Amino acid sequence: MKRICNQCQTEMINDCRVTVEADISGIKITQKGKGLFNNVSAKLKASVCPNCGNVALYVDDFNKFKQ
Numbered sequence: 001m002k003r004i005c006n007q008c009q010t011e012m013i014n015d016c017r018v019t020v021e022a023d024i025s026g027i028k029i030t031q032k033g034k035g036l037f038n039n040v041s042a043k044l045k046a047s048v049c050p051n052c053g054n055v056a057l058y059v060d061d062f063n064k065f066k067q
């Protein structure tokens with residue numbers, strides 16, 4: 001999926017990893033489900049705009065998350 005920078009409308013570079021320094025596993029987004037094992041989680045990724053440096057965060061498996 002193409003992401004367009006909301007600052008300058010340049011196409012952003014997807015699939016950049018988001019990591020905390022000294023922790024290569026990155027950051028996870030988790031949504032609690034109803035049951036004990038129904039939690040869904042996805043790894044946080046980032047898009048970087050090569051034109052202005054704007055960063056957008058997203059997850060790939062957003063379909064797993066329900067309202």
Ligand SMILES: [Zn+2]
Binds near residue numbers: 008050052
């Ligand atoms: Zn930009």
